[in-house]
Amino acid sequence: MKILLFLSLAVITISSCKKxxxxxxxxxxxxxxxxxxxxxxxxxxxxxxxxxxxSKSDDLYNVVLAFNLNPSEQGLTEAxxxxxxxxxxxxxxxGFLYGPVSSNNIDPQIDTWxxxxxxxxxxxxxxxxxxxSEINALDDALKGFHPIEYLLFGQNGNKIYTDFTQxxxxxxxxxxxxxxxxxxxxxxxxxxxxxxxxxxHFKNPSTSNPIYSTNNLVYLEIVNALIGICDEVxxxxxxxxxxxxxxxxxxxxxxxxxxxxxxxxxxxxxNVYLGRYNADGKGLEDLVRTYNLSLDxxxxxxxxxxxxxxDNINTSFGDAIINSPIQVQNAIDAINELKNELETGLLxxxxxxxx
Numbered sequence: 001m002k003i004l005l006f007l008s009l010a011v012i013t014i015s016s017c018k019k020x021x022x023x024x025x026x027x028x029x030x031x032x033x034x035x036x037x038x039x040x041x042x043x044x045x046x047x048x049x050x051x052x053x054x055s056k057s058d059d060l061y062n063v064v065l066a067f068n069l070n071p072s073e074q075g076l077t078e079a080x081x082x083x084x085x086x087x088x089x090x091x092x093x094x095g096f097l098y099g100p101v102s103s104n105n106i107d108p109q110i111d112t113w114x115x116x117x118x119x120x121x122x123x124x125x126x127x128x129x130x131x132x133s134e135i136n137a138l139d140d141a142l143k144g145f146h147p148i149e150y151l152l153f154g155q156n157g158n159k160i161y162t163d164f165t166q167x168x169x170x171x172x173x174x175x176x177x178x179x180x181x182x183x184x185x186x187x188x189x190x191x192x193x194x195x196x197x198x199x200x201h202f203k204n205p206s207t208s209n210p211i212y213s214t215n216n217l218v219y220l221e222i223v224n225a226l227i228g229i230c231d232e233v234x235x236x237x238x239x240x241x242x243x244x245x246x247x248x249x250x251x252x253x254x255x256x257x258x259x260x261x262x263x264x265x266x267x268x269x270x271n272v273y274l275g276r277y278n279a280d281g282k283g284l285e286d287l288v289r290t291y292n293l294s295l296d297x298x299x300x301x302x303x304x305x306x307x308x309x310x311d312n313i314n315t316s317f318g319d320a321i322i323n324s325p326i327q328v329q330n331a332i333d334a335i336n337e338l339k340n341e342l343e344t345g346l347l348x349x350x351x352x353x354x355x
Contacts, residue, residue, distance in 0.1 A: 030290055033282065034215050034354060035203075040281030041222070041272065042203050047190040048277045049093040054180075054187035056086040060148075061176040067161075068169045076161040080152050084257060086179075087145060091261045092277075095229050095268030098221050099198045100189035106182050110144035113251050117155070120147055124167050130174035132181075146252070148175045153254035219350045222284070223342060226269050230306075230339035233265050234332045238317075242328050247318030258317035263310045266335065270303045288346065291353055295345045302338040309334035 060082045067075040090111065093101075101107050116139075123142055128134050135143055151172045153159055190199045198211075205212040212218045237258070241249040250258045275283020289296040309331040313320050320328050 030287070030353070031215075033286060033290065034219075037275065037282045037284065037287060038203050038205075038215070038218060040275050041283065042190070042192070042199050044275060044279045044281040045271050045277045045283075046093075046096055046099075046202075047187075047192070047199060048279065049089060049096075049271075050183070050187040050190050052278070053086065053089040053093060054183045056082065056089055057176075057180045057183040060086050061173075061180040064169075064172055064176040068173055071161045071164060071169075073161045076152070076159075076164075080255070083145075083148060083152055084255060084260075087149075087252070087255075087257060087261065088264050090145065090183075091264035092268045092271060094232075094265050095272050096222070096225050097228065098225050099202065101186055104185070104189070106186050108140045110179050110182055111146070112140040112144060113146045114141075114249055114253075115146045115150050116141050117150075120150065124165075124171060130170050132174075132177070135174050135178045143175055143178055145179065146254075148172065148179070149252060149254045149257075151175070155254065157254050157256055214355060216350065216354050219354045220347075222272065223347050223350055226272060227339055227342045227347070229265050229269060230335050230342065233262050234335035234339060237262060237265075238328065238332050238335075241317075242321045242325070242332070245321060247321065250317050250321075253318055256316045256318075259310055259313055259320075262317075262331070263307060266303065266306045266310065266338075269338070270307070273299060273303065284346070287353070288349060292349060295341075295349060299338075299341055299346060302334070302341050306331075306334045306338045 060079070063075070063079045063082050067079050097107055119139065120142055123138070141147075151168055154163065188194075189197055191197055192199045192203075194200075201209050201211040202218060205215050205218050207213050212221075237251050241247060247253060252258045252261050271277050271283075273284045275281045275286065285296055285300070288299065309327075313324060313327045313331060315324060
């Protein structure tokens with residue numbers, strides 16, 4: 001009996017000795033993973049998106065210039081297509097509206113809506129030369145993606161190349177140049193080769209970091225940005241025009257691009273959570289499934305449901321808010337369910353496990 005008791009105590013002692021080591025190793029590994037996720041998000045998602053956005057904005061400007069020199073229906077179609085491609089990259093970046101895009105007011109300068117038609121016509125009818133300084137001085141609603149959209153597509157979405165006045169082409173060139181400059185500035189602000197740039201603050205939290213002193217602060221920024229875009233899409237972009245039954249309040253009405261915008265916003269959430277854009281890296285999912293596989297599965301399912309709910313709207317958004325209310329409400333509900341999971345699941349996870 002004494003021998004058995006001794007052996008039992010020995011086993012308990014050995015087991016007890018193993019647990020702290022296992023826990024320590026897991027914590028150490030998790031801390032390394034946190035750094036890897038920040039690095040991959042910065043490189044593979046945020047920076048890659050902004051580089052792509054700047055490149056596509058360059059293309060938009062060049063196509064607009066070509067259209068001005070040789071107006072044609074083919075040239076206008078190309079400009080419309082490039083606008084949509086540029087727009088897609090921008091909307092897929094709205095899941096991380098922090099850093100210079102916010103602090104340098106780039107977001108409102110390129111993506112304020114709805115368009116003020118009367119004010120825009122006043123600009124066209126003015127004697128403005130559309131210099132860079134004059135464009136910079138304009139109200140945000142008179143520059144960026146949506147005035148460009150209005151000029152390219154027309155108020156009813158059916159503008160043809162012969163409808164353009166020279167004044168409209170001049171304004172279009174100036175607006176495209178402004179977006180090109182702003183998006184190139186944004187890409188540069190995430191250039192890791194410049195030691196003082198934002199990306200290095202984002203990737204390397206420390207007590208000497210003027211923006212993020214801890215990993216927790218960076219991750220709270222990341223998660224709150226995801227919550228923010230879900231709230232904006234469900235309860236702003238979709239719900240406000242829906243409740244008002246007013247298509248004039250939708251985001252991209254002239255190109256009939258609003259639902260695509262909303263879907264790309266949800267893809268942005270997915271990209272950050274999975275850690276991928278053009279390349280696949282580590283994302284928030286890698287952290288979550290370390291400690292809570294159920295939460296990881298739930299978040300992924302709700303992201304998928306949010307995207308699917310938008311795919312299920314099979315007409316333009318302006319038409320859907322009048323004629324397909326159930327589909328619209330389903331999209332609002334699905335995106336809000338994702339928002340709630342991020343608020344009640346992912347945010348507490350970050351507060352608990354990331355310090």
